[in-house]
Amino acid sequence: MSATRLTKGGRIDRSRTLKLTWDGKSYDGFVGDTLASALMASGTQILGRSFKYHRPRGVMSAGVEESGAIVTLGTGVRAEPNTKATMQELFDGLSAHGQNAWPNVRNDVGSVLGLFGRFFSAGFYYKTFMGLPPFEWGRGTGIWMQYEKLIRKAAGMGEASRLADPDAYDHAHAFCDVLVVGSGPAGLNAALTAAQQGKDVILVEQDFELGGDFLNQTDPAAEARRIELITALQAAGVRIMTRTTAFGLYDYGTAGLLERVTDHLALKPEHSPRQRFWTVRAGATVLATGALERMVCFADNDRPGVMTAAAARSYLNRFGVLPGQNIVVTTNNDSAYATAAELAVAGASVTLVDLRPEGGGSLSEVMADASVAVRTGLAPLRACGRRAVNGVQLARAEGNSWATADTLPCDLLLVSGGWSPVVNLLSHRGAKPKWDADLACFLPAPCPDNVVMAGSASGIWQGDACEASGIAAAKTALGQAVEGPVPGGWDTPIKPVYEVGLPDQKTKGFVDPQHDVTSSDVRLAHQEGFVSVEHLKRYTTLGMATDQGKMGNVIGLALMAEALGKEIPNVGTTRFRPPYTPVAIGALAGRNVGDHFRTLRRTPMHDWNLRHGATMTDAGLWHRPWYYARAGETITEAYIREAATVRQAIGICDVSSLGKIAVQGPDASEFLNRVYSNAFAKLPIGKARYGIMLRDDGIVMDDGTTWRLSETDFLLTTTTANAGKVMVWLEELLQLRWPDLKVHVSSVSDQWAGVSVAGPKARDGIAACLEDPDAILAENLPFMGVTRTRLNGGIDCLIARISFSGELAYEVYVSAGYGERMMDLLWAAAEPLEGCLYGLEALGALRIEKGHVTGAELDGRVTIDDAGLGKMASTKKPFIGSALRQRPELLRPDRPQLVGIFPKDRSQTFNGGALLCKPGVTEGHGEGWVTAVTHSPALGHWIGIGYISGGHGDWQGKTAIATDPVRKGDIEVEIVSPHMFDPEGERMHG
């Protein structure tokens, strides 16, 4: 292929030169070029290496179906593999390199694999699972794990950077009355028709220029018409999105679009995203997605210099590149005739080879005028040349087979094997395309959700008819009865041909060049029993590369049909799935990366905690203080100090993340009485009560305290983890089971800032912060009492005397905006009392010492009895779960029950998650498990909490083994009461 840039013609701007780098070498291009057109104009032929055989590949098309010029764009952290050079708009400074080759695509050591091609046939990869003969006959795949790495390294689709993507990506939503995909003659007319009827229209075009096939024409009238339509669209207010691909079509008019915002810019604006991932919801959709020209399968049809005829027309008329000097155009339909004539007019020596005995009818006369030699009844049998095409051996059809004809020298071999309407998006919606034998292509079937096809996407081949089709499609989409043009448009019918070859030929003819699937592979798959088209696809990987079979699917189906002795429609077709073209993972993620991967929840005292030395940890979506280390302290030293300080003096812990639900209404107490296992109907105003709620099946759902604030107002607290779940559950109960109850539940988790103030000096500390210090005297605020009062500075607060740590403790709540001020006050009071701030780690230590349960113990398998809280299950009233908790399985005496755990040797430690086993039986599931462990400052040694069959009663005086099969280590432990510290609760009642 001796491509040259023409001195005139095309749509490029020759006054604006752009620099690019290909494989480290500098080249020039122009504004309006693609990477492929610029490299072609510079004479670069080999742009890629094939997937398996490392065969040299050049430009094969001018669009999304490209299977040869697949390159890696950019370098370093921004290297993006598998970019189609035909779709990459050129910009100044663009850098690209070849992939799947070493040292480069021009001279690739891997091409030696081509010599062993017969070992890499269909299903080769799957066959390697069977083991490497003869070493592994019948023994499985012992060494497969080793050579799998080699296979993966040798076969390739480029390599992405392993570094984090530095670019930003946006998600976006849009809505419109009509979405038009494709801006060719049909799409432009469809969009304009809808807009002129007052509809809000979005027009999407994957190219950087509007016009579709208008762009490939030399007729000035075509360009005038294009501009006229675009001007009218702009005047009508159509939202036009270029460089945007509709990659998927979904239910109810929803489309997925990928907008390449800055991929074409040399200087990327600092704050602009690289791409936007759009979700568009449209009332109606017109798909004017065009058609793709098919290749034909023949020997070495992948040589650089073999491309589709339409592609050559694009390079000539749009990019001003004459892609060859001595060109053979092979076709089985009328469409290639114009291309042949235009190439000849541009100065090439052109021979048109038409398979049809009668040729193109009247078109043949036009060829004579353009000095194009026409040969009929012939087809390409083999592309000659190794690194680039230098001729084509022709074949003549003889009955059902082929006979060798003469060889024509050429530096460019163009192929037109017919056209395939782009029905991919329609296929996403489940509409099965129908085979049209006359046009030798799949045509779109009717689709739900008001999706209408237009133009060549519906098999209409002529420009005027495409424009009329666009108008008709828009009207149909808007519910107006209208007849559009019928499919077709060629003077002489197409003569279908999918493969040209001799029966005993041993050469490779590619069906799916991107995955190196040959016609032999298709036949081999059939021989090996893969006769379903879906099995064929997976066994050969036909259509599974980044082009999703755009180039080879129909040929593959035709070959399979031939092998099965069936017609193509009887073989069926695979369903196209999104995305139509690849979508970067970054675009899927959008801005939901890094700190925004999950939305972070901050307590009202978040910043205050950080200022006071908190190290934070994740608790679900929340960031909570983990510990407050002093200078030089480890986490262990910090939490032990904090827990000890709480036992000795006073500690303050941010508990704002607890779920908080306002339960309001005249029936609120009755509602709570039904929800909780214990009695709530008579909870006095100004009192709190600990409650357990069960699921319907009798398993514990959550626990927490509920405070009665008035006759009809309660504040229900939940665990941090279950706040949302409990809220949903309560709403469900009210809306579906007890709609007669006058109760409203509202989340007030974000309304309140809450702290736990615990320790023997807690009362003193809080009192110093109150306008009325007497408010929390023991007689005014007894255990489980609740009071409304004020902090100094006039800050209203709620105080409940409740304890999770087992100490004298209070929870103090203020409106969230006053959380920091509350901390200032409390800390100023607690610090002189030798108090501390404490975090989750110390909180955990304190509650384990007391045997208080959390989510680790209430894990969805535990009954209220298992957790040692059976006395809280009322026998005097029904409640959610009260019936099914009586199931025999849940009442078995040997069920695992909550226990405390001490190491026999008090100097030893054991792990959370360890299994509890009988001595000598440390296999299987054991007798129980450890849910949490800590060093106990109060007891001076390691302790744990967990479950064991039969509970403390069955294991008193016996030794168990805490075994950790993952982290290893067996420790002898003794099972004790879960209430390991102050079992009588004297401290918290003090």
Add this chain to the structure above:
Amino acid sequence: MANSVSPLHTSYVAGHHGPEGKIGVTLEEIEDFAMVQFSAWPNTLARTGTEAARIAGCATAASPGEAVLGKIGTLLRVEPLKWWLVAPAGSLSETPVLAPEDGAILDLLQSRVWIRVGGPKAEVLLNHFLPIDLRAAAFPSGTVASTGFHHVGVTLWRDQTGLNLLLPRSFAVSLWDLLCESALQYGLEVIQPER
């Protein structure tokens, strides 16, 4: 009395951000406001709605999806049986009261952060996150919606001044950061809040 602290106080940087000379989006936190929830029972919907409208200074209570601007504040119909009254600070002389048999009142002021979103790219910015149709015909002034912003439930309404967001307080910094990061491409003006 001590001042309430906004959760955005360390993230809120007033002034211009992004490309020079370009203001596509304005963001402003409305700090001083009152917010009260009115909940009705199914058989007291009309009565409670009338009372909510009276307190808000509206002629009628807002219907589902409607935001009605009254003399005292804006009444948002956020659920079939619930309204939120969002009003300037000090406009409610005292916390409203409802008889329990008529409904329930709940102070929600501190649970939400109010962000006013303006500028020619306001809808575009919000549609980076909110999957609802914000075209003028579909979401005119006087419309309210409960919607999702990065999996977080938020409330959005449009009034004469523009678009307004109520963000759950604990998520506010995270969502604010997302808004600001995404708005930079259009040019962002963060307006100094009135205090």
